[in-house]
Amino acid sequence: EAGVTQFPSHSVIEKGQTVTLRCDPISGHDNLYWYRRVMGKEIKFLLHFVKESKQDESGMPNNRFLAERTGGTYSTLKVQPAELEDSGVYFCASSQDYGTIIYFGEGSWLTVV
Amino acid sequence: EDQVTQSPEALRLQEGESSSLNCSYTVSGLRGLFWYRQDPGKGPEFLFTLYSAGEEKEKERLKATLTKKESFLHITAPKPEDSATYLCAVQASDYKLSFGAGTTVTVRA
Numbered sequence: 001e002a003g004v005t006q007f008p009s010h011s012v013i014e015k016g017q018t019v020t021l022r023c024d025p026i027s028g029h030d031n032l033y034w035y036r037r038v039m040g041k042e043i044k045f046l047l048h049f050v051k052e053s054k055q056d057e058s059g060m061p062n063n064r065f066l067a068e069r070t071g072g073t074y075s076t077l078k079v080q081p082a083e084l085e086d087s088g089v090y091f092c093a094s095s096q097d098y099g100t101i102i103y104f105g106e107g108s109w110l111t112v113v
Numbered sequence: 114e115d116q117v118t119q120s121p122e123a124l125r126l127q128e129g130e131s132s133s134l135n136c137s138y139t140v141s142g143l144r145g146l147f148w149y150r151q152d153p154g155k156g157p158e159f160l161f162t163l164y165s166a167g168e169e170k171e172k173e174r175l176k177a178t179l180t181k182k183e184s185f186l187h188i189t190a191p192k193p194e195d196s197a198t199y200l201c202a203v204q205a206s207d208y209k210l211s212f213g214a215g216t217t218v219t220v221r222a
Binding site: 004056 | 144147158204207211214
């Protein structure tokens with residue numbers, strides 16, 4: 001069974017540009033999460049989808065970040081315009097039900113220059 | 114705000130030298146405590162979930178325990194392939210995970 005897959009694995013963009021990260025959760029997992037780790041910090045929660053609905057987006061840093069989950073399947077996280085402080089690794093995770101095992105992807109490593 | 118503190122930050126062990134990692138936490142309404150292993154350049158790999166004080170789980174050379182304030186990850190007779198960063202995270206009533214900074218374990222042959 002395929003795990004959580006993320007694309008791209010690495011991205012280098014200039015300040016002010018736009019980047020879109022994609023996540024494909026494990027098949028059948030209704031819960032999809034975005035987390036990120038910026039340099040020197042712990043992994044932090046960004047938001048949580050249940051199927052196509054945003055359950056909790058309290059961790060989104062500002063309105064330059066937009067997350068969508070089309071049809072309750074894959075999700076995208078867009079950063080527009082990107083700033084230097086957005087550099088870090090963005091993890092997607094999924095789980096079947098509330099409170100069950102949360103599986104993480106390999107991460108999308110974003111560098112803004 | 115939920116807080117997770119892991120200690121030590123780094124741990125260097127000789128192969129076969131058993132040790133323990135600590136994760137202390139404060140959380141409102143603990144749903145579960147998760148342990149993950151992370152290798153360089155990779156995502157967190159699930160190891161255990163503990164749900165209530167007194168619970169213990171084992172997997173190969175790893176054993177996780179939970180009390181009301183902390184969790185321990187015991188590594189028995191470690192091998193070089195156990196070298197990794199071990200992350201502790203608590204899941205609160207809102208289902209968010211709050212992570213600690215991790216303990217980086219290096220096991221020398």
